[in-house]
Amino acid sequence: MNLQIDQGSWGEFLGRSHPLLVHLPIGILLLAMVLALLARKEQWGKLRSSIPIILLLGFISAVSSCITGYLLSLDGGYEEGILTTHQYLGITVAVCSLVLYIFYRKEDKFKNWQLPGLVIIALLLGITGHYGGSLTHGDAYLSEAMPGGLRRLVGGSDEKNVTVSYTDISEAKLYEDLVQPVLASKCYGCHNEQKLKGGLRLETIALIRKGGEHGPVLKDSMPASSELFRRLLLPENDEHRMPPKGKPGVSPHELALLEWWIAQGAPADKKVKDIPKSPVVIAVLEGMQGSGDGMQNEFVPGETVSAGDKNAIRALIEKGVKVLPVSEESNYLSITCMNAGSFSNEDMKLLLPLKSQLIWLDLSGTAIDDEALQQLSELHYLTRLNVKQTKISGGKLAALSSCKQLKYLNLSGNTLIEPDLAGLKNNKSLQQLYLFGSGVPAEKVTALKTMLPALKIDTGDAALPRIASDTIIYHKVPG
Known part of the structure; x- marks a missing residue:
């Protein structure tokens, strides 16, 4: 067997240092603006002499961020329009910081442009950072987190806060009503038209089946072999875990729904009532009957409980055990040893x-x-x-x-x-x-x-009665 190890490259390595370097010009250039404001007062006037060197450092760090950002963009998977805008804004910040450095060196000619220039750079930094966030988290990453009142103020809707209630869960469509909302809340942020992480989009079943740069992510009727499901079970500190570290993971009842959907062949239009159900799925569906959270059922105690010991949870995760809260609002835990056979x-x-x-x-x-x-x-x-x-x-x-x-x-x-x-x-x-x-x-x-x-x-010993069509009788033809 020949084992090939990807050694990477300097370009890829430097590109991935962009998130480390990109915050330097932000802090440095904002510091220059703060010092310029303070220096306007007589008692802080001596600070003015330090501003040119800070602007020069800001220019150097901005150029470094532009270069590493370009190298990172070569990995692909980013929406072209937002990426281009982010790149040009980053270059503009670098150029403006150099121009402003010259303004401070030629103080006798450009003194009146110094403070306005710093304000312009601060605005550019904010806009550039916003587009960078859109590349990483999706263009709605900020508006989705707004409280309802603020969202309405800026002309948005309260769609995020809508809670779906099922008066008859059996009539719900498995994909459209149960699976797609899970993918939308936990996966679309990284896998959409604007941010193609791994070249993968998940907004429709057709796109899911198409897969990404590394091939299909869905194997019909085989959840454990489907990357779409398998990566949800990985420990939080695993670099391949989805959603990535720092983002809310998929809850146990959401995992159960996704596993059920894949195990049934990832149907597009089937209703809950038309699909066989495991005991766990039945319990989850019963919990969703009449509520949108899927967890208010007899399998979850009504009493509140304090959070679990973090060291104990960490010890289990290190053994490959999956530890999840049963819901985002509860400290009760679900523990699964699917990936820890040696337990x-x-x-x-x-x-x-x-x-x-x-x-x-x-x-x-x-x-x-x-x-x-x-x-x-x-x-x-x-x-x-x-x-x-x-x-x-x-x-x-x-x-x-x-x-x-x-x-x-x-x-x-x-x-x-x-x-x-x-x-x-x-x-x-x-x-x-x-x-x-x-x-x-x-x-x-x-x-x-x-x-x-x-x-x-x-006991699984049920037997179906034989019907007439079960038996085929062959008659020998004479001759």
Whole structure:
């Protein structure tokens, strides 16, 4: 196997230093204006002599920013019109700072132009910075963050603050009503007509399927293999994580909707009622019924809770574990080990400092076994627990009896040898139990159903009745 490593180039390296250098001329030239204003007063007059050297430094840093900005633009992915305007404004700032330096050197001829020149440069810096922000975050990055009153004052609308309410979620269109709003709020800022990060646009399904500079980002029916979904699961400090570090991540219920959409082939026009649903998707949809936030449901406690320990969260992230708030307004946490298959019994102790905040836990596909159930018993606020395809044999399920709020439990894909289903009889809040491929004897399922009549138990053993069209009879033709 030949391993090729991209060594980069000096041009690319210097171009990516633009964000570091671009703030220097801003600070230096604004300092020159402040000193010029102070120097107008007699007691600060001596400051005037320092202004020319500050302007010269501002000119040098502005030229450096222009050069590195040009090199960065060669990477592509920027809207041409805004990029050109930003470049010319940057050059204008550099030229004006040089001219103003000359004005201060020739004070006898241009003294009356000095302060107006500094004011003009300050205005140019603001406009240039705005266009730079538009290249990075999209042209509406500033207006979208305005409070409603200010937005109306400048002639905008309150569209951002509209909350969608679904009186019948089953009639909603999966892409248009549920998936597209997630992409709009979390992805369009970097992947739109004006800012083509990675050459990728996401405003329509056709553009999503087209992909970007590195190929397709969507593989129908394969969320884990789709870059559009896979990058959402990466740790925040990963350079490939989307949205990038410092921007709000995708919430658990938004992840569930995106995964469901991709798993169903990324349909364009299908309604919710027409598409098969997993138990998690059903819970998310139930939460969206009658509200726009998707989180006000029985799987989220109504009480408020303090924020989780940052060191504990960091320790989990370093293990490859995904830690997310269940909503932007809540300190309750959802923890997923999808990218941490080596997570073991020993690692379970990392969860305990967050036991007051942790309500959704997905340990599926990890290396835990029955011994982990003892530590799970300390997570008293769990409402969802997924331990499918682990090494749990089911003999210590009674340890979960202290999880009084547990409503959803998935044990599918485990070989449950001598499962103690009766140990769940004290979990009075349990509503859904999944046992696909676990080999649990039917009599034990029946016994638990007798103890918890309201519990829905799905063993995956449903069989469809045979209809006449299922059978084709071939008749031998004589001769």
